[in-house]
Amino acid sequence: MDLLLEGFSQALTPTNLLFAVIGVLLGTAVGVLPGIGPAMTVALLLPVTYNVEPASALIMFAGIYYGGMYGGSTTSILLNTPGESSSVITALEGNKMAKAGRASQALATAAIGSFIAGTIGTVLLVALAPQIGPLVVQLGAPSYFAILLLALLAVTVVLGSSKLRGFASLFLGLTVGLVGTSTGQPRLTFGQGQLADGIEVVVVAVAIFALGEALWVAAHLRRKPLEIIPVGQPWMSKKDWRRSWGPWLRGTAYGFPFGALPAGGAEVPTFLSYVTERKLSKHPEEFGHGAIEGVAGPEAANNASAAGTLLPMLALGLPTTATAAVILVAFESYGLQPGPQFMSANPTLVWALLASLFIANTLLLVINLPMAPLWAKLLQIPRPYLYAGILFFASLGAYAANFSAFDLAVLLVFGLLGFAMRRFGIPVLPLIIGVILGPRLESQLAEALAISQGDLGTLWSEPVAIVCYLIIALLVAWTIINVVRPASRREQDATPTSETREGANL
Amino acid sequence: MTTTTPPARAGTSTTRKVVDTAQYGFAGFLALVGAYTVYDASGIEPGFADQALHPATFPYVFGVVLIGLGIALAVATARGDVAEAEEGEDIDLTTGTDLRTVGLLVLVFVVNIALIDWLGWAITGAFLFAASARVLGSRHPVRDVAIGVALSVGTFYGFYVGLGIPMPAGILDGIL
Amino acid sequence: MSVIAAYTPDEFGRAALEHAAAEAVRRQTGLVVVNGTRGDALVDTRYAHDDEIAALQSRLAADGVEVTVRRDVAPDVAQLVLDVAAETGAALIVVGIRHRSPVGKALMGSVSQRILLDATCPVLAVKP
Numbered sequence: 001m002d003l004l005l006e007g008f009s010q011a012l013t014p015t016n017l018l019f020a021v022i023g024v025l026l027g028t029a030v031g032v033l034p035g036i037g038p039a040m041t042v043a044l045l046l047p048v049t050y051n052v053e054p055a056s057a058l059i060m061f062a063g064i065y066y067g068g069m070y071g072g073s074t075t076s077i078l079l080n081t082p083g084e085s086s087s088v089i090t091a092l093e094g095n096k097m098a099k100a101g102r103a104s105q106a107l108a109t110a111a112i113g114s115f116i117a118g119t120i121g122t123v124l125l126v127a128l129a130p131q132i133g134p135l136v137v138q139l140g141a142p143s144y145f146a147i148l149l150l151a152l153l154a155v156t157v158v159l160g161s162s163k164l165r166g167f168a169s170l171f172l173g174l175t176v177g178l179v180g181t182s183t184g185q186p187r188l189t190f191g192q193g194q195l196a197d198g199i200e201v202v203v204v205a206v207a208i209f210a211l212g213e214a215l216w217v218a219a220h221l222r223r224k225p226l227e228i229i230p231v232g233q234p235w236m237s238k239k240d241w242r243r244s245w246g247p248w249l250r251g252t253a254y255g256f257p258f259g260a261l262p263a264g265g266a267e268v269p270t271f272l273s274y275v276t277e278r279k280l281s282k283h284p285e286e287f288g289h290g291a292i293e294g295v296a297g298p299e300a301a302n303n304a305s306a307a308g309t310l311l312p313m314l315a316l317g318l319p320t321t322a323t324a325a326v327i328l329v330a331f332e333s334y335g336l337q338p339g340p341q342f343m344s345a346n347p348t349l350v351w352a353l354l355a356s357l358f359i360a361n362t363l364l365l366v367i368n369l370p371m372a373p374l375w376a377k378l379l380q381i382p383r384p385y386l387y388a389g390i391l392f393f394a395s396l397g398a399y400a401a402n403f404s405a406f407d408l409a410v411l412l413v414f415g416l417l418g419f420a421m422r423r424f425g426i427p428v429l430p431l432i433i434g435v436i437l438g439p440r441l442e443s444q445l446a447e448a449l450a451i452s453q454g455d456l457g458t459l460w461s462e463p464v465a466i467v468c469y470l471i472i473a474l475l476v477a478w479t480i481i482n483v484v485r486p487a488s489r490r491e492q493d494a495t496p497t498s499e500t501r502e503g504a505n506l
Numbered sequence: 507m508t509t510t511t512p513p514a515r516a517g518t519s520t521t522r523k524v525v526d527t528a529q530y531g532f533a534g535f536l537a538l539v540g541a542y543t544v545y546d547a548s549g550i551e552p553g554f555a556d557q558a559l560h561p562a563t564f565p566y567v568f569g570v571v572l573i574g575l576g577i578a579l580a581v582a583t584a585r586g587d588v589a590e591a592e593e594g595e596d597i598d599l600t601t602g603t604d605l606r607t608v609g610l611l612v613l614v615f616v617v618n619i620a621l622i623d624w625l626g627w628a629i630t631g632a633f634l635f636a637a638s639a640r641v642l643g644s645r646h647p648v649r650d651v652a653i654g655v656a657l658s659v660g661t662f663y664g665f666y667v668g669l670g671i672p673m674p675a676g677i678l679d680g681i682l
Numbered sequence: 683m684s685v686i687a688a689y690t691p692d693e694f695g696r697a698a699l700e701h702a703a704a705e706a707v708r709r710q711t712g713l714v715v716v717n718g719t720r721g722d723a724l725v726d727t728r729y730a731h732d733d734e735i736a737a738l739q740s741r742l743a744a745d746g747v748e749v750t751v752r753r754d755v756a757p758d759v760a761q762l763v764l765d766v767a768a769e770t771g772a773a774l775i776v777v778g779i780r781h782r783s784p785v786g787k788a789l790m791g792s793v794s795q796r797i798l799l800d801a802t803c804p805v806l807a808v809k810p
Contacts, residue, residue, distance in 0.1 A: 051669040052669070079724070165589075168579065171572050172539065172572070174564075175572060178543070178564060178568065182561040183561045185550055217597055218642060219607060221604060225719055225726035225729045226725060227732065380723050380724075380725050381723060383724075384638075385653065388636075388644075391611070392635045392654075395634055396627070400671070412619065415615075423591055424589040426589075446558065450558050643720075
């Protein structure tokens with residue numbers, strides 16, 4: 001508790017508060033804006049890490065993360081275009097409510113639900129993180145290797161409908177992670193001295209998320225504008241409050257644990273929350289025509305999962321969503337390595353970050369409730385400026401890493417890869433996670449084998465490792481069963497699912 | 507296989523088998539990356555004597571898997587597997603892919619890379635913005651350049667004043 | 683022969699439409715309502731909603747005006763209006779004009795001005 005209070009005193013300094021406000025505003029704006037999401041924004045802002053204090057930068061990124069979740073709900077309600085994959089479910093009832101003239105109530109229940117879920121999620125994070133920290137420190141290299149393996153596999157297999165494409169993405173990422181120097185020898189450097197230290201993860205993240213997405217949109221530029229529903233000040237009646245609080249709490253209960261799981265994300269809990277509310281509702285006939293429960297529950301689930309995501313990221317250094325992956329890159333560019341020793345080694349930073357999450361959440365509610373009509377105006381920015389701006393800031397971000405034109409060339413190459421991946425339906429998340437976790441996978445294996453002097457048996461010498469391998473075996477078996485199913489059934493199930501949505505929120 | 511294709515996404519709603527020939531290209535790319543990784547790994551020495559993990563082990567594994575994935579994707583393509591191109595909030599897949607715009611943007615990018623060391627970010631950044639906006643369909647050259655200059659000079663000073671990082675000024679050295 | 687109304691869902695567009703409808707009745711010709719968009723933003727407030735167009739069509743039809751609505755996505759909205767005018771052999775184009783400062787005009791351009799200057803038939807500029 002003392003630590004948390006100290007965290008607050010850190011986070012409430014004028015500078016850090018300013019960064020929190022910037023983060024929250026930017027996050028909401030990009031959540032609303034088409035084609036830009038929190039992961040892309042954090043990637044574009046990575047240059048600030050070269051000179052801003054770690055606490056301030058991370059506070060801003062946390063604000064962007066929470067704000068993006070928030071802004072996404074605005075577009076899904078007013079336009080029926082979910083800005084984030086996690087807002088797909090919100091759009092179902094939210095847009096119906098807006099069409100029925102209840103846009104204000106839909107926005108209000110989304111905003112207040114997000115606040116409540118985000119706050120409870122952060123409380124859980126604050127309560128659980130210190131408990132998990134000491135447990136994690138005891139894990140040896142074999143366990144850690146197994147956990148990394150599980151995380152990589154889970155991200156690849158659980159999300160997306162085409163496993164083949166998921167693995168293609170993962171192994172491309174792992175291979176990119178190899179570039180650099182190992183035991184004093186160059187690996188995959190093409191004889192380029194500038195690659196000896198590896199490819200800048202910042203550049204890869206900006207290329208895949210920002211440049212690849214901008215090029216992909218550029219190839220599909222012109223189309224009819226969407227019909228936006230005009231909105232006034234968000235507000236709710238007493239009856240709306242009564243119908244909302246249950247879904248908010250249940251949504252939070254779904255969201256947090258799923259966010260904390262590797263490959264959990266927000267899609268599953270928002271869907272579960274929606275189904276639950278439809279079952280429990282006293283007004284089941286309203287579902288499909290704008291039921292407020294169908295907005296309140298999924299929105300809460302979505303924000304609680306964002307808080308949940310931070311648990312494995314801080315405790316294990318495992319990113320489970322695109323945004324978390326890019327925030328991890330930010331940690332690394334400070335030379336900080338989230339994971340077993342991180343929490344105990346940097347208590348001030350961690351607690352300031354946790355405290356700032358509470359602040360970000362409150363700011364979101366205070367700022368966003370009155371500003372909803374203003375945010376909707378952002379949607380009128382012409383695409384040429386929006387995407388020229390993304391290209392501009394992507395180049396700036398890559399160039400600022402070393403002020404070398406070489407990094408810009410790398411940016412372009414990976415941007416084109418990102419474009420091709422979108423064209424061929426290859427999910428981008430496994431690639432970026434492969435780039436980040438690949439080197440760690442190798443170093444943990446090397447460490448484990450060095451301790452055991454080359455005896456492979458050490459890999460399953462720890463209970464945690466064995467559990468991980470069992471889950472991996474189950475996942476693999478499940479995948480194989482899915483792949484070898486009779487072709488006729490597979491064709492029926494070939495409807496596009498979360499995979500295609502995954503990048504929509506970058 | 508069967509005569510049904512996955513639900514029409516990119517306007518390919520035909521009942522006959524569709525082969526996405528461009529996808530062979532991506533399959534080839536995967537196999538090529540894999541092959542080069544294996545080739546590169548073959549030149550790596552064992553490293554230090556007490557190193558239990560050979561530095562070429564991971565490259566070998568990843569390279570071989572990538573070759574396998576490339577082949578698998580090629581086979582799937584031949585059997586009528588069609589990519590579900592990524593949808594997005596701001597993407598309408600029914601209009602087809604406009605490669606000309608993408609090509610022009612890449613050209614703008616290459617020009618930026620070629621000139622940035624000589625002219626400096628303040629100039630090439632403005633060019634990058636204005637030219638990209640033009641390629642993307644803006645019809646207001648004056649406004650494009652004005653915004654571009656404001657952004658590039660603004661970020662130049664933002665880095666200098668805000669972050670304390672002097673960016674190379676290029677040809678404008680001494681003026682900015 | 684027809685009368686063209688350059689329409690936007692605001693007071694300027696409505697003023698243009700009102701005058702164009704009156705002209706169409708007086709000249710006993712058809713009315714073509716053009717509501718174009720550059721289609722370069724997710725939302726364009728100058729592009730009318732579907733139900734608004736439907737309401738407008740039935741209202742004009744009830745007044746005995748023979749109305750066609752053209753809603754196209756075009757890189758240049760002024761050119762779209764001129765193209766439709768040429769295509770339908772327009773006798774008159776009606777536009778609603780708004781005040782723009784010189785700087786605003788340089789930066790934003792002006793659809794009405796381009797129509798006024800480039801049209802080959804008479805143009806009626808109205809204010810709300």
